[in-house]
Amino acid sequence: MIGPFERTLAFRYFRGARGRNERRAFLRFVTIAAVGGVAVGVGALLLAMMIVRGFEREIESKIVGFGQHVQVDSYLGEPLEDSETLQARLGEMEGVERVTPVVLDFSLLRAKPAQVDGQTTKPAIEGVLLWGTPPDGQPFIADKMERGAFDFSLDARGREGVVIGMRLSELLGVQVGDGVTVFATRTARQTGAFGSRPKVKSFYVAGIYETGLADFDERFVYTDIDRARDLLGYTRDQVTRIDVTLDDLESSPEMANRIAAEIGPPVYARSVYDVYRGLFAWVDLQASIVPLVISTLVIVAAFNIIGTLLMVVLEKTREIGTVLAMGASRASVRRLFLILGALVGASGAFIGAGLALLFGLAEKRWEFIPLPQEAYYLSAAPIELRVFDFVWVTVAAIVLCTLAAYLPARAASRIEPIRTIRFGG
Template sequence: MFDRRMRSDLLPGSLVAETDFNLRFVLAAHTAFSWSVPVRFERFMSFRYLWGAEGREQGRSFLRFIIYVAVGGVTLGVAALLLALAIVRGFSEEIEEKIVGFGAHIQVSSYVQDEPLDRGASLRRQLHEMKGVSGVSPVVEQPVLLRYSEDAIDGVVLLGMDRLPSYLGKRVEAGGGAVDGEKGGEPGLVVGREMATRLGLAVGDRVTAFALQQGESGMSMGGQRPRVEQFRIHGIYDTSLQDIDDVYVFSSTAVARELGSLAAPSVSRFNVTVSDPSRIDSLAAQIENRFGFPVSARTVYQQYAGLFAWVDLQQSIIPLVIGVIVIVAAFNIIGTLLMLILEKTREIGILKGLGTSGRTLKRLFLVLGVLIGVVGTSLGAALALTFALLQQQFGLVSLPAEAYYMTTAPIALNPLDFLLVAVVTVFLCGAAAYIPARVAARVEPVKAIRFE
């Protein structure tokens, strides 16, 4: 074992006065190398550089600070990328859940605009029998003029359904979601929060709906005689989708048929829910091929193409932009390791003098780069997971609903995102360490020991 009396035998005279840190470095390195276990040696030295590196002159702790900055850069980059992926994925899932929850996966209607499907009962039964279809709901759609008072009048779309869609039923903020009940002999109506706020509606209020009918004689509204029905507000829902909350109101199928003068079997369309969302397009094509004209089957992605295009744009652009942070952080390791090599040139020369090969030194700095990546990735993943869980629990980041269709930033965690980001980041950090590793491997022992 080495001791302090062996300094003059080990080191040149110009290094006898070196700091105790440098002596401890050389002795520890030689001891580790004498174990004849290269992996342990490289791991030992890389951990020592990572947590205990010090410079030679004044401000010795600055080198350690630079390494911590490199680790911190990787941490912040990984955390930002993981959070961006979680938020974008959350946006996609939240928007899709709202749209599908409102209009189902496929809407089966007539090619002819405003033309009802007359054979509703048989068509519903045949749709139910198709493989992959999990639910079929009849819908009667009727544009109406809704009036609460002389100053509170607006045009809306009345949807008559057997029951409120399950998603909207969960979003009822006031009252209830029943569309088939009556209060005081008047049918119930469920309206959106936007409309209720604009018209000043509350649960229990009475409103009047006017539906214009074509082909009837009369003097009213330029030859069109309106049908009139009074409703009681049963419930108020809120999806944060203004195009839905501000336009659609819900009542029973029977009332909607009466306002639209439709016979009992006729419906405006069928909302079809599928068991496997990945088969939506193929199932829609099967429906059209089976029933032919005038039956039309449109998927939710076709009906709301603009909204889903906005979501796809976020999914493709935002992670790419945020991912640049990880790339920059990884390649900052080049500067950090080059600075470390510059500060430790003498020690590297001594290691070579003690028999350490250039290949071993190269592996040492490659391990150090990977180690920085592993530590930074682990801390970044932990930071992202902590913030994501806090956001899911408390909604720390709020959003304007009119712009983002939701009130808080959505989070959808996916283990695959964490795995891919970790693998790519560690690979980039290892690749960035390759250049400094080659520089260290080419250091000449004599010149390095005399380096000032």
């Protein structure tokens, strides 16, 4: 049991950590440094965890937005036949929230020539993946529109709309309303004749989206699924794949296995974690390595407490000997220094947690930590606050600091009272 004696003396040593004469200021300094070390370690660990959690959330939401939870296609590489029946079967499965048909294949996208200083510029051409979808089939992209709208309706000139990424619009030099031409290379491959021409169709840019995933924004061009079928040579009941959205993302691997088992060949189902394994592995690496590395700061700070408390023991040797001579038990002296270690740890942990919380809220509000978007898929460091992280990091720091105080506490409890009183320590 911790009594009032141990608490009172521990708080006294903590609040007024004074040494004798010229060493008074130094002892105060090392105590403050110990508290500061814990604060820096805890704050850095919490901030790293907030950023890593934010990365995990943002990257996952973007990848899932593009690929949905489960992708159902054919392992033969051919279009899925009888797609309406297959969609109906998938939609009846327990846990399935939405089923979206997709027609997807490589195409060429060419911008219309422009007039610059009276001269016609050479049209820019980029290889893209033409993605045919129902008008309401891509809510994620619709929410990421920067200009225009996610709309495939006809314009005044009778052209149908396409939606492209911001990066692609910059490469082609086109804006909303500008005309583009799609060359469907799949129809040329189907003919098999040398010199065959692809199917060509004119569109206009109805909208421009930006997700922050530069590789995706540069690659995918969305249009109506029926137009994509016509261009790519699909029949009315053929699709490239079917995207399945579930009630619970975490159940996507089990659902993929279930779909493959129940429907059978040539249907092949993959969860989003399998489709984008590389990106998820990168996120998992960040989530596992960064907090582990930063945790060493907390451990180092905890061990610094050993040196700090040993200095307190040396400075307070005579006082400790007097207390022991007056009847205090050695166990009480051990508890005294364990409490002192816990006070240093708690002070540093709460200060660090408070600073991390303020910094995290500020970054979430103003995004003042920029990131290279082409490398991290985000323009600023993302933040996700979790109460559980603050609780366990704070508690772990206090426990580590208390355990680190055991050696100084043991040294203090072995002081011989008669010897210290007689010879002054």
